[in-house]
Amino acid sequence: MNKSLLTIALAAALGGCSLIPDYQRPESPVAANWPEGEAYAQQSGASQAQELAWQQFFRDPQLRQLIGIALENNRDLRVAALNVEAYRALYRIQRADLLPLVSADAGGTRSRTPGDLNQTGQSNISSQYSATLGVAWELDLFGRLSSLREQALQEFFATEAAQQSARISLIASVANAWLTLQADQALLEVSRDTLKTFEESLALTQRSFDVGVASALELSQARSSVDSARVRIEQYTRLVAQDRNALSRLLGQSVSSDLLPDGELERDQLAELPVGLPSDLLYRRPDIIRAEYQLRAANANIGAARAAFFPRISLTGAVGSASSQLSGLFDSGSDYWTFSPSISVPIFNAGQLRANRDYAEISRNIQVAQYESAIQTAFREVADGLAAQQTYARQVQAQRDLLETSEDYLRLADQRYRTGVDSYLTLLDAQRQLFNVRQQFIGDRLAQLVSEVELFKALGGGWDVQAEPAVDGEG
Known part of the structure; x- marks a missing residue:
């Protein structure tokens, strides 16, 4: 008799129904293609972007080594990994409720x-x-426990996607901090070179003033230029120190001197990015993947709320x-x-079960809106990155041309001043213009490289697309 009852109970439990609504992925709320116009390059029309690992995108060996250190030591990323393990344990707890509890007592x-x-x-x-x-x-005849198990499983998947998102953000943050440090080092060097030029001009103007050729106004302007360059040196010295501190925070340890940037701030430090269609983001961006898992979890919770009526x-x-x-x-x-x-x-509960079901359905609708919002945000970030990619390339080239023109202007102004053709004001204007143009060129180059890194991040780069993460007892 005992075996018969157990067999009937087992058959009933295994044949339990599920009240989880059929899941359907919401339609994408963005266009099927990227924007077109003067700010955008002509897209190749590829149906799917190829995966580009961060080791391939970042070509500088020092930067790659720093990113590797950050992935090992960064505390925020460590917290994200521990969150994954915590939700894995919560899923195992929920899954255990589906099985009989057996105990031996004496x-x-x-x-x-x-x-x-x-x-x-x-x-x-x-x-x-x-x-x-x-x-x-x-x-579990009506699927309450299995719905809760499914909800816990989807929440675990969402946490794993959040970890991947944190990983990509960390990679981009290290790269941007490294590039910023490189730019500020270049600006500091420019300021030091400019100070030498201004000091030479001051010495020349002082000699001219001593013999009555230069005026007191010209001497004062020369000193003003020297003081301005000294201010810039202290400013960039401070920024370089702060940049190193920011990089150390991301690495989780101090930055070794041999890993500091020592080259020019050039575009070839980064590889070209393969860009596919907007639909690729649904499978490549961890934040969108996380939002969909959270939507699936909310959908499963509706099944549990429905089963509570039975x-x-x-x-x-x-x-x-x-x-x-x-x-x-x-x-x-x-x-x-x-x-x-x-x-x-359940007979009378003052509408509590109905309210729980309504809350579960509203929560699912909220997750739908958040999922669609994540897609729209991703689309905007990539579109902005594509626009920046083209416009910065043209802007940097124009700034390079302006830099060459300013160098010629300074050379001619210096010759004309030394030969007495032009006043010191012309030379001073040329020196200041060149200083400003050199600073702006470095700033534009930094903005270009940072925008490339942000586009890499927006495309979901640096993360190999894999199957759903495995949990204990799951394939």
Whole structure:
């Protein structure tokens, strides 16, 4: 009889239905193609972008080494990894509720009863010993527990995607910090070179002033240029130190001197980015993947809320042996068993179950909106990156041409001043213009490289697209 009841219960549990709504991915709320116009390059029309690992995108070996250190030591990324493990454990807890709970218990009691409490008037010592094997099981006939398990599983997947998003953000942050440090070092060097030029001009103007050729105004302007260059040197010295501190924070350790940037700020430090269609972002960007997993989790929660309207059936039983003597605990005739099925049917709960279901459905709708918002944000970030890619290339080239023109202007102004053709004001204007143009060129180059890194991040680069992460007991 016991086997028959267990067989019926097992069949009922395995045949339980699911009240989770059929999941359908929301339609993409963005265009099928990237924007077109003067700010954008002509796209190749490739149907799918090729994966580009960060080791391929960042060509500088020092930068690649720094990124590797950050991926090992960064504390924020470590927290993200621990969050994944925490949600893995929560999923295992929820999954365990689907299976019977089996426990083995043993116990014994020995008590003395006084004579005035005993019918015989004599004191009595009694003993009882037992060993039991108990089973408790809630039959998941309407899929409440399986819905909760599915919700926990999708939340675990979402956390794993969040870890991947944090990883990509860290890679981009290290690259941007390294490029910023490189730019500020270049600006510091430009300021030092300019200071030398201004000091030479000041010395020349001082000699001219001493012999009555230069005016006091020209001498004052020359000194002003020197002081301005000194201010810039201190400014960039401070920024370089702060850039190193920011890089150390991302690495989780101090930056070794041999890993500091020592080359020119050039575009060839980064590889060309393969760009596919907007639909690629659905499979490549971890934030979109995370939003969809969260949507799936909210969808599964609706199934649990619906199942709460139906009866909950639990089976509790035990089989074992009991005896008044420890030595006779397993003797013939000492066995016993209990079987206690129970059912709980919701009748009146002041609308609580209906409110829980409504809340689950509203939460699902919120997740739909957040999923669509994540897609729109990704589309905008990539579109902005594509526009920046083309416009910065032209802007940097124009700034390079202006730099060459300014260098020629300074050379001619210096010759004309030394030969007495032009005043010092012309030379001063040429020096200041060249200083400003050199600073602007470095700033534009930095902005170009940072925009490339941000486009790499927006495209979901640096993360190999894999199957859903495996959890214990799952494929």
